[in-house]
Amino acid sequence: MTKQSVVVPEPPMIAPAAVPSGAVQLFPPPRSGGGGGASVGKKKYMGHLEVGSGGGRVNAWLDSMRASSPTHARAAVALAPSPDAADEVDAWTRKHPSALEMFDEIVRAWKGKQIVMFMDYDGTLSPIVDEPDKAYMSEAMRAAVKGVASYFPTAIVSGRCRDKVYNFVQLAELYYAGSHGMDIKGPTNAWKQHKAINKTKAKAKSVLFQPASEFLPMIDEVYKALIEKTKAIEGSKVENNKFCVSVHFRRVEEKKWSALAEQVRSVMKDFPKLRLTQGRKVLEVRPTIKWDKGKALEFLLESLGFANCNDILPVYIGDDRTDEDAFKVLRERGQGLGILVSEYPKETNASYSLREPKEARTVMQFLQRLVEWKSNSNSLNARARVFPSSPHAKDDR
Numbered sequence: 222m223t224k225q226s227v228v229v230p231e232p233p234m235i236a237p238a239a240v241p242s243g244a245v246q247l248f249p250p251p252r253s254g255g256g257g258g259a260s261v262g263k264k265k266y267m268g269h270l271e272v273g274s275g276g277g278r279v280n281a282w283l284d285s286m287r288a289s290s291p292t293h294a295r296a297a298v299a300l301a302p303s304p305d306a307a308d309e310v311d312a313w314t315r316k317h318p319s320a321l322e323m324f325d326e327i328v329r330a331w332k333g334k335q336i337v338m339f340m341d342y343d344g345t346l347s348p349i350v351d352e353p354d355k356a357y358m359s360e361a362m363r364a365a366v367k368g369v370a371s372y373f374p375t376a377i378v379s380g381r382c383r384d385k386v387y388n389f390v391q392l393a394e395l396y397y398a399g400s401h402g403m404d405i406k407g408p409t410n411a412w413k414q415h416k417a418i419n420k421t422k423a424k425a426k427s428v429l430f431q432p433a434s435e436f437l438p439m440i441d442e443v444y445k446a447l448i449e450k451t452k453a454i455e456g457s458k459v460e461n462n463k464f465c466v467s468v469h470f471r472r473v474e475e476k477k478w479s480a481l482a483e484q485v486r487s488v489m490k491d492f493p494k495l496r497l498t499q500g501r502k503v504l505e506v507r508p509t510i511k512w513d514k515g516k517a518l519e520f521l522l523e524s525l526g527f528a529n530c531n532d533i534l535p536v537y538i539g540d541d542r543t544d545e546d547a548f549k550v551l552r553e554r555g556q557g558l559g560i561l562v563s564e565y566p567k568e569t570n571a572s573y574s575l576r577e578p579k580e581a582r583t584v585m586q587f588l589q590r591l592v593e594w595k596s597n598s599n600s601l602n603a604r605a606r607v608f609p610s611s612p613h614a615k616d617d618r
């Protein structure tokens with residue numbers, strides 16, 4: 222595999238509110254006010270960037286870009302040991318415990334429920350790298366995802382173009398929701414693979430949903446304009462994700478971020494039906510429709526025939542601001558498990574966390590344990606059918 226340089230992780234954002242250690246929060250209640258209810262507030266981070274005239278807007282963008290995308294030097298400062306850092310991390314970890322460390326407690330609470338898996342790609346299944354086209358996942362990770370998909374309906378939900386994320390993952394048995402969920406396609410005859418999928422209720426043989434089709438010509442137009450306007454800014458990269466456009470600044474010197482923001486703003490003002498959001502080292506142009514990863518999660522559950530089921534457990538694993546829409550949906554449904562992949566504490570609606578995103582090892586370990594647990598429980602159930610007096614007679618699906 223091509224050697225990749227891994228982009229510096231986000232710095233700590235602290236959520237000091239604590240819950241009793243060891244508590245299993247499978248179905249957390251909705252939070253008022255959104256944003257995870259944490260008193261973080263150390264960063265001027267804006268999910269949605271307003272397009273207006275004047276330098277004020279660009280300065281606000283810059284603050285937000287700096288907050289979400291620290292340079293190596295500033296991240297190093299942020300990560301330097303401080304007297305309060307350990308306590309802050311400890312408090313955040315009590316609030317969002319490690320899904321790996323709590324695995325046994327979690328699966329005990331899962332018993333009897335049908336798991337449906339949702340996973341982001343960049344930063345979750347693959348490391349965040351300088352060159353977006355080289356964000357490869359490891360063979361071991363691919364095997365872990367394949368194992369999970371053999372037991373549970375599984376979807377990849379990404380900001381990338383669906384074809385591109387499929388080319389990275391290369392597993393035909395998955396559902397793929399590209400362009401932040403605006404381009405959804407599933408495998409054919411999925412119910413043959415997973416008995417739990419209700420063939421009658423399932424909406425289509427191969428789910429295909431594109432709620433922003435009318436925006437395709439406009440997306441092409443803004444893509445070309447952004448290429449032209451940003452070509453002089455060294456290191457910038459504009460990526461056409463079919464239903465949205467990404468302007469990556471992973472390789473742009475920080476002193477040029479202002480110029481980049483100004484160029485993007487000058488393009489955006491001509492496209493009032495598009496909006497600008499941001500992720501890790503990326504500005505993203507999207508249609509103004511109310512559709513996001515959370516809506517995609519709900520759409521897929523409905524398409525699979527699980528819309529009003531109480532005995533399902535959607536699990537969503539993601540690392541980015543855009544994944545918060547999905548975490549929030551799970552929290553509002555009071556159903557499912559949100560797992561944030563982050564090396565450092567930050568504001569989130571997820572219930573659990575997984576650390577070490579650079580190599581995505583903890584995500585892989587979590588998936589491997591899930592497969593191992595399912596395989597073992599299937600064996601126990603098979604034995605229980607042969608020996609009905611066994612205490613393991615109940616199928617936990």
Ligand SMILES: [Mg+2]
Binds near residue numbers: 344539
């Ligand atoms: Mg991501």
